[in-house]
Amino acid sequence: MALESDLAVFGVGVAGGAANELLHWWGLRENPNLPEYVKRIFYWVVTLGMILLGGGLAWLQLGSQADALIAFQIGLAAPMLLQKLMKAAPEPGGGMGAKPASVRDFLRG
Structure with a gap:
């Protein structure tokens, strides 16, 4: 099917990005220990950004x-x-001890 507008191309790309997130959640469906980050708004903002990245x-x-x-x-x-x-990116150097979760941790899956 041919798309003939900027919005149509962007929208179908967004649908592809959303499908990726759906596949991610499908993989977590049987995990009894959902990651703690799913309760944070920051996670959902990054998720939305990833979906929009697909469209962009x-x-x-x-x-x-x-x-x-x-x-x-x-x-x-x-x-x-x-x-x-x-x-694949190298881990940044740092001190000892636990560090808070970051976007890097989210993207590493």
Whole structure:
């Protein structure tokens, strides 16, 4: 299906990003110990940002003319690629002891 507007490309990319989050929650469905961060507003803001990132990257790469499946795939892949990059990034040096959770911890999954 051909998309012929900026908003359509962005929207389908956002749908791909949302599908990625749905897959993440599907993977947690049988986990009896949900992570503590799911109760924090910061987690949900970052989640929304990741979904919007999928739409933004689809629009940046494809513009206003695109195939819907390609836009969806870019939206789906964008959060996954960012998570893989964060997992590969070296841990910053620091002191001893426990440190508070950060965006880096969230993205490392």
